[in-house]
Amino acid sequence: MSTVSPDMAAKIIDGKAIARSLTEQVGRDVAAFVERGNTLPGLAVVLVGNDPASEVYVKNKALQTHRAGMRSFMHMLPQSTSQAELLDLIADLNANSQIHGILVQLPLPAQIDPVVVTNAIVAHKDVDGLGEINAGRMALGIDGIVPCTPLGCLKLLQSVHTDMQGKHAVIIGASNLVGKPMAQLMLREGCTVSVGHIHTRDTRALAREGDILVVATGKHGLVRGDWIKPGATVIDVGITRVPTEHGKTRLVGDVAFEEALPVAGHITPVPGGVGPMTIACLLHNTLQAALLAQNVVSRPDQKV
Template sequence: MSIHSREQVGQLIDGKAIARALTEQIGQEVTSFIGQGNPLPGLAVVLVGNDPASEVYVKNKAIQTHRAGMRSFMHMLPESTTQDELLDLIEQLNANPRIHGILVQLPLPRQIDPVVVTNAIAPHKDVDGLGEVNAGRLALGTEGIVPCTPLGCLMLLKSVHQDLTGKHAVVIGASNLVGKPMAQLLLKENCTVSVGHIHTKDVRGLAREGDLLVVATGKHGLVRGDWIKPGATVIDVGITRVPTPEGRTRLVGDVAFDEAVKVAGHITPVPGGVGPMTIACLLHNTLQAAKVTQKIIRGSDVG
């Protein structure tokens, strides 16, 4: 889909359409998986606290899980939940054979250490791919569960470029959630990868070198049009709600879209770009986790 303007503009990467196609494909694979005598894949999502945005996001995950033909388990815990209480729940979910994927919605309240919680999830059920085992596997280039958002970003890049080999990919943002795993995925695709972060001296100059530019900083409008190499493919992971002059709010990304779209070859919008892909990739990871679980069960039966 292209934007029509008198000025030269980039092509929009339709994350909604790509996510819809992926979800439909997953639904077909789930039907086939069950038809082979396997159990219905189950996803448990845990939300601690009552953050309205997180509540909406979690409920949307449940809806999409059902649409893909999988079972959804919701656990809504109060803000006062202790770390030990949350770890006890995760232990129960790890042991539950009906649950193949576990996701604890971040951020967590201050009294809970997200690293401890993430690592408590059984690696084969860690559908967010953030535990040390899966992060290590990604770093080594071996098989594991890949974090949903970076995986979705990679799929969006591949919707434009079938082969990423040799391209200079620049990732702005070095978080454990997106930036670091994104860089690892791009290395696996034979890209030359540069990572810019808060201490990079000339992050604008670095960004302008990227044939592929993935931005995940949490600072809306950071990347301006003159940060982008003409014709580059831009993936905007950021999403922030900002007020409008009319007294309402709207969602914006880390990239100044109106400027960037005049320079980029392809670009994701916010909303409608990375967000839908994150949920679709969560469903993808849940199905893969269910398949791995069945292999583990069959292996124990043989032994």
């Protein structure tokens, strides 16, 4: 139980509500897109192996894709799938005009190089935004497909801040999936950006400088309450399942939530924060991919 007084607690950023609003907007935009005579957007999701958590995740993606009025194509491959076999499937999906977005669920089995697989997806269908072309476009400040999780984090921040110019954004975690693209997005917003990583000497001191603090390390409870600048906006990307004293499990983030509540100005919960936004942004990116495929110019509010 939290002991934080309601008038002292940070305001919770409701990722579920913001994701629901975005998904509904995507659904309306999909309907308008089809009414203009375009092909119904289609998303192909590829899962290699039988990891139960990944299976639940990709099935949820398929469900949300249908709810947004788009087609979903599921490809469930065995753990023993070779890299060559997976690349053959991607080549077929690249050539299929009914499929506008391709997502290969990570992690992949040890025999498959995720970098090779990601770069095999043509750039305009790379709805995860992780291929070299889209990553390069982001680094150069050129429009491209933005990785779903960082894009979701940005939209959560924009729900709190109408203008982030001049704010100090501190990102803890420098992965290609979240940390690096998040830094690029914050630079686009006019923030001063610092990135902490495994070799940072005093991560606590760095974190305390952040007007905006984005944490994506996969190490649950890493960021304590005294790591947070009073009034900062905290985006917790981490998600880990830990055991409880009753023999069950619960999901927790990289931020010690109860300690952060009386310090932060706004904070995302885990679950219910970044997670729903990642899927909503996947749907957003799939529509963007369909727009690219049809050579249709999107509305300004559909762009990052």
